[in-house]
Each structure stands twice: as structure tokens, then as C-alpha cells.
Amino acid sequence: xxxxxxxxxxxxxxxxxxxxxxxxxxxxxxxxxxxxxxxxxxxxxxxxxxxxxxxxxxxxxxxxxxxxxxxxxxxxxxxxxxxxxxxxxxxxxxxxxxxxxxxxxxxxxxxxxxxxxxxxxxxxxxxxxx
Amino acid sequence: xxxxxxxxxxxxxxxxxxxxxxxxxxxxxxxxxxxxxxxxxxxxxxxxxxxxxxxxxxxxxxxxxxxxxxxxxxxxxxxxxxxxxxxxxxxxxxxxx
Amino acid sequence: xxxxxxxxxxxxxxxxxxxxxxxxxxxxxxxxxxxxxxxxxxxxxxxxxxxxxxxxxxxxxxxxxxxxxxxxxxxxxxxxxxxxxxxxxxxxxxxxxxxxxxxxxxxxxxxxxxxxxxxxxxx
Numbered sequence: 147x148x149x150x151x152x153x154x155x156x157x158x159x160x161x162x163x164x165x166x167x168x169x170x171x172x173x174x175x176x177x178x179x180x181x182x183x184x185x186x187x188x189x190x191x192x193x194x195x196x197x198x199x200x201x202x203x204x205x206x207x208x209x210x211x212x213x214x215x216x217x218x219x220x221x222x223x224x225x226x227x228x229x230x231x232x233x234x235x236x237x238x239x240x241x242x243x244x245x246x247x248x249x250x251x252x253x254x255x256x257x258x259x260x261x262x263x264x265x266x267x268x269x270x271x272x273x274x275x276x
Numbered sequence: 277x278x279x280x281x282x283x284x285x286x287x288x289x290x291x292x293x294x295x296x297x298x299x300x301x302x303x304x305x306x307x308x309x310x311x312x313x314x315x316x317x318x319x320x321x322x323x324x325x326x327x328x329x330x331x332x333x334x335x336x337x338x339x340x341x342x343x344x345x346x347x348x349x350x351x352x353x354x355x356x357x358x359x360x361x362x363x364x365x366x367x368x369x370x371x372x373x
Numbered sequence: 374x375x376x377x378x379x380x381x382x383x384x385x386x387x388x389x390x391x392x393x394x395x396x397x398x399x400x401x402x403x404x405x406x407x408x409x410x411x412x413x414x415x416x417x418x419x420x421x422x423x424x425x426x427x428x429x430x431x432x433x434x435x436x437x438x439x440x441x442x443x444x445x446x447x448x449x450x451x452x453x454x455x456x457x458x459x460x461x462x463x464x465x466x467x468x469x470x471x472x473x474x475x476x477x478x479x480x481x482x483x484x485x486x487x488x489x490x491x492x493x494x495x496x
Contacts, residue, residue, distance in 0.1 A: 147364065152494060154395065155373075161308045161337060162283065162373070172360040187398045227398065258405035265382055266411065270363055271492040275395075276283035276290075276308060276373025278487045293387060293419045296459075296480045297487065370385065370487055371495040 149173050150181045150264035154275040156188035157206035163192055166274040167209055174217055182220040182264040183210075185253075189274075190223040190233055193253035211252040221253045222260045278302045279366035280329075282310035283373040286320025294372040300328035303362055305354070307334040308373075311341050314351040321348050334359065380491035381412040386421035388496060390439040391431070396424065399496030400442055407451035414453035416478070416486055422460040425471045443473060455486060 151170055155162020170180055185192050192210050199205045214221040223233060228249070229242075235255050236247040249255065265271050280298055282305070284290035291313065298304055304324065306313055311333045313320040324331055325348070335353040338344050344353070354362075363369060384403040390396045406413035417424055429440035446452065458477040461468065468477050478486065487493055 149363075154496070160283070161340075165307060165334070165337075168356045169359055169363075172356040173363070176357065176360050176364075178360075178364075186402075187395050224398075226401070227394075230394075258402060259409055261402065262382075262406050262409045262411050265406075265492050265494075266380055268380075268492075270367075270369070271494065272363055272369050273281075273371040273493075273495050275371045275495065278484070278493075289419050290387070297484045299484055368487055368490065368493045370493045372387075373495075 147178045147269040148181050148267060149178055149270045149272065150268040151183045152261065152271060152273045153183060153185045153189035153192065154187050154273065157192045157197075159188075160276055162274045162276050163189065163206060164204075167206075167213060169272065169274075170213060170219070180217065180219045181268050182222060182260065183214075184222050184224065184261045184264055185227075186224045186261065187227050190227045190231055193221065193223045193228070193249040194231075194233055195250040196248055207250055211250045214252045222256050223249060223253050224261070225255050225257050228255050277366050279362055279369040280304045281369060281371050282306050282313070283308040283371070285309040286313045286318065290372040291320065295323055295327065297370070298324070298327040298329050302329045303366055304329050304331045305334065305359060305362060306331070306351070307337050311338045311343060314338070314347045315343055316346055316348045325350060332358065332362065379412060381414070381489070382406050383414050383416060383486055383490035383493045385416045385418055385493060385495045386424060387419045389420045390424045390429070391434065391436060395496055396421075397437070397439065397442070399494075400424075400439070402494060402496075403451060404446070404449055407446075407449040413451065414455060414486065414490065415451065416455040416457070416483065418457040418483065419460050422456055422464060422466065425456065425473060425475070426466075427470070427472050446473070455483070457483065
């Protein structure tokens with residue numbers, strides 16, 4: 147089956163973002179395809195490249211990035227949620243005259259249309275919130 | 277058949293909203309703070325059991341919460357592979373949090 | 374895109390309108406689905422019914438007016454709107470107090486909505 151995930155949980159609070167990642171890995175291990183992971187609202191912080199995790203916690207940005215690279219899964223950050231949290235790719239940084247890109251390069255910034263499209267092509271849409 | 281995922285403690289509005297739409301034919305997976313609803317002898321626990329739904333809880337979250345030895349026997353501890361398998365069985369999922 | 378691979382979406386709004394960014398985000402998801410001509414329905418459940426209060430004036434809190442956003446829904450042909458009737462009465466509201474064209478639903482009908490749609494996005 148084709149799956150897409152909607153991640154609303156912040157990687158800094160609660161288990162939602164980490165739960166989504168481990169669920170995604172299990173879905174792939176069971177032979178399914180993940181079409182896209184769409185990060186929205188607080189969930190977009192999953193792409194914050196400048197985030198520094200405490201030494202006794204895992205680096206959630208890198209874990210998501212490794213997952214995206216290893217399985218060639220699209221990791222999309224909603225543009226409006228991302229911008230208001232200071233998350234910019236290099237083209238947005240240039241456009242808004244900010245000094246640097248702040249998202250991990252494996253993530254992409256795009257609009258809600260990518261969520262709608264994911265729903266259209268996926269057999270399962272699983273949401274992670276809280 | 278709906279897969280409900282509940283990530284909120286009993287007493288929250290998420291918990292009571294979930295309970296209203298949880299039918300006998302549905303599956304409920306408790307995760308995060310939702311796992312506390314599986315504590316033996318609590319009101320939340322009996323309310324969930326009265327729904328007649330199939331109820332599971334995510335083992336790593338229950339272990340983190342320190343409740344593994346206090347669970348109602350009717351609730352099944354599951355891993356992420358089983359979570360994925362539950363999602364295969366249910367065409368739609370509703371996240372409560 | 375053929376109709377056979379068009380999947381219907383149910384967006385469930387359960388949080389109050391100004392307490393978090395989540396609420397507004399959920400409405401934007403519904404609007405965006407309608408813009409892309411995706412079959413979409415919106416259910417206001419629990420505290421989500423507070424979105425529907427007609428006299429919202431957010432000018433004093435530097436936030437965009439949610440009631441105005443909802444009033445724009447018909448322009449986008451976003452008109453499958455459902456409301457949790459138990460939550461309405463819990464807040465002392467009646468369907469006739471609300472300007473939108475809404476369908477009141479009980480628990481049974483809400484569960485039916487979950488089953489009828491291909492995907493559910495819970496906010």
C-alpha cells in the first residue's frame with residue numbers, strides 16, 4: 147500500500163514526532179511505500195537544522211533526514227508554518243533577506259497542495275499530533 | 277473500521293471526544309499520555325473497555341510511563357510493527373490528542 | 374486525474390480558534406483541499422464548535438479573524454460543514470445562532486462520517 151504521514155507534533159515536546167518516524171520505518175519494513183511525510187504547524191520544527199539536542203537525547207532532525215535519504219521519502223515542510231517559525235531554505239532566505247537557510251537540505255519547503263496531493267494518491271494517511 | 281490513536285491522558289477533552297466515537301467495530305491504540313488510560317481499576321480504563329473496541333497500547337510509551345505492571349489485562353502491549361499492521365486493517369485513522 | 378483515484382477527505386477541528394496555531398492551520402487545510410477540487414468535508418467537534426461563534430473581533434489580539442475566514446468558505450465551494458450537536462448545547466449555542474449553513478450531527482452520525490471518507494485529518 148501507499149502511505150503518507152501528516153506530522154503535527156513538535157520534535158521538542160512529547161513523543162509524536164519520534165513515534166511518527168518509528169511508525170514510518172515499520173511501514174517500510176512491512177513492504178509498503180511511503181509517498182510523503184508532510185510536516186505542518188509545530189511539526190515543521192523537525193527540519194530545523196540549527197537545533198541542538200541535549201547529549202542524552204537523539205538528534206531528531208538528523209534521524210528524519212537519514213530516514214528520508216535512506217528510503218528516498220519526500221519530507222515536506224508546510225511553507226506558512228515553516229516561515230513563521232524561522233525555517234527557511236536558501237531561496238526563501240534570499241527572498242526575505244535573511245542571513246542563512248535554517249532547514250536541513252533533505253527537507254523541502256512547499257505548500258498545502260502537497261498534503262492534498264498526498265491524500266489523493268495514498269491508501270493510508272496517518273496523522274501524528276500532540 | 278476506524279483506527280483511533282489516542283495521545284492524551286484520561287480527563288482531557290481528547291479522551292472524552294475519542295470515547296464518544298469509539299465503536300465496537302473499531303480499534304484503539306493508546307500512545308504517549310494515552311497509555312495512562314490502561315491503568316487497572318481506573319475510570320478511564322473501564323470507560324474504554326465498555327466501548328467493546330479492540331484496544332492496544334504502544335509498549336515503549338507504556339514502559340516510559342512506568343505502568344507496565346499496573347495495566348488492565350485486557351489491553352495488549354504492541355510494538356511499532358503491530359501498529360503498522362493495525363493501520364493496514366483500518367481504512368481510516370483518527371488522531372486524538 | 375480520474376474520479377476513481379479521487380479520495381475524499383474529512384477534516385476534524387477539535388481545538389478552540391485562538392488558543393493555538395493548530396486551529397487556523399486546520400481551516401487552511403480544508404480550504405486548500407477545496408481549492409484543489411478535492412472532495413472535502415469539515416467537522417467542528419468538541420471545542421472546535423467555538424470557531425462558529427458569529428461576533429468574533431480579533432482586532433485587539435493581532436490575529437486574523439477566524440469567523441471571517443469561515444464566512445469565505447462558500448466562495449471556495451467548501452460547503453460540506455458538520456457540527457457536533459452535543460458540543461453546541463454544552464456551550465449553550467443553537468444552530469439558529471450560527472450564520473453558516475451547517476449540518477448538526479450526533480455521535481452516531483459523526484462516526485458514520487469517519488467511515489464514509491477515505492482519509493481523516495484530525496486537528
